[in-house]
Amino acid sequence: MDYYLLTDLAATMGYHLAMSGAETFRVEDTIHRILLAYGVECEVFAIPNSVSVSLEAANGKPLMIMRRIGFHGNDLEKMEKLNALSRQICAKKPAVDEAMEWLHETLASCRTYSTGAFYLGNVLVGIGFCLVFGGALSDCLWAGLIGLIIGLVTRFMDRREANPFFSTILASCLMALPAYAAAGLGWLKSPDAAIIGALLVNAFEHSFGYYLLFPSAIVMVLLAGIVTLTTKSAE
Numbered sequence: 001m002d003y004y005l006l007t008d009l010a011a012t013m014g015y016h017l018a019m020s021g022a023e024t025f026r027v028e029d030t031i032h033r034i035l036l037a038y039g040v041e042c043e044v045f046a047i048p049n050s051v052s053v054s055l056e057a058a059n060g061k062p063l064m065i066m067r068r069i070g071f072h073g074n075d076l077e078k079m080e081k082l083n084a085l086s087r088q089i090c091a092k093k094p095a096v097d098e099a100m101e102w103l104h105e106t107l108a109s110c111r112t113y114s115t116g117a118f119y120l121g122n123v124l125v126g127i128g129f130c131l132v133f134g135g136a137l138s139d140c141l142w143a144g145l146i147g148l149i150i151g152l153v154t155r156f157m158d159r160r161e162a163n164p165f166f167s168t169i170l171a172s173c174l175m176a177l178p179a180y181a182a183a184g185l186g187w188l189k190s191p192d193a194a195i196i197g198a199l200l201v202n203a204f205e206h207s208f209g210y211y212l213l214f215p216s217a218i219v220m221v222l223l224a225g226i227v228t229l230t231t232k233s234a235e
Contacts, residue, residue: 001038003057005096007065010034013103014044014051015067017082021074027051030086037090071161078110115155122151122201130197139190142182143197146175150201168202175199 014031018024027046031053035042042055054064085106089099113121126147130140150171157167175198183191 001058002096003040003055003063005100006035006038006040007042007053007055007063009096009100009103010042011051011053011065011067012100013082013086014046014053015069016103016107017079018046018048018051018069019072019075020078020082021072021076022079022082024048026083030083033090034086037093038096071158073158075110078107081106081110118155119148119151122147125201126150126194126198128197129200130193133193133196134190135193135197136189139188139194140197142179142188143194146179146194146198147201149175149178150198154202171202172199 010031013034014027017027017030022030024046028044031044031046031051032042035053035055040055042053045052049069050066051069052064052066054062057063085102089102094102123144124147126143126145127140130143135143153171153174154167157170176195179188179191179195179198182188188194
C-alpha cells in the first residue's frame, strides 16, 4: 500500500472540510477514521489554520503531512458531500488511487455561482425577510438595496481577507446610513423591518456560505410570500 498517497488522501479530505467551514473535531475525526479504515494508526492535529497528519509506515519510517488552511468561509453543500464521501470510503475501503478519484469527482460536483447571482441572492434575502417582518413594498425595495450594499462590502473585505468581525461591523454601518437617511426623507415607512431584513443577509452568508445564498434566497422569498398571503387572508 502506498502510505504517502493514503496520508495525502486523508489530509486532502481534512483540508477541504476545513476550507468549507467544518469544525476542528470533524476534521480530525474524519482523517482518523479514513486512515483507521485502512488499518493505519495515526495522530491528527487540526486548528483553524492548519491540519497535520503523522503516522508510521510499514517499514517503520515516520510520515507526516501538514496542510495550511487559508482564508475561507462556509460551504455547507461541500461539507455534506465530503462527509458522505468519507463514510463511503470507510465502508467500501476502495483502492487509494480510486478513493482519490472519488474525492476529485466530489469536489468537481460542488456548485458555484457567478458574482451576479451572489448579489441577486443578497437582494432577494433582504426583500424576503423584510416581508416576513411586515415591511411594505417600498420597505422591501430598500431592504433589497441595503442587502446589496452588504454583499458589496462583504465581497470587498473578503477579497482582502479581512477579519469577519470587522467586515460585519463595516457592512452594518454602511447599510444603516442610507436606511435612516431614506426614513428621514419619508421614503421608507418602516426602517426597522428593512434593516432587520438586510441584516439577516449577513447571517445567511456566515451560516450557509456564499454558495448557498442564492438558492436560499429564492426559497426565502417564496416562504415570505406565503406568510404574507396567509396573514392577509386571516385578517
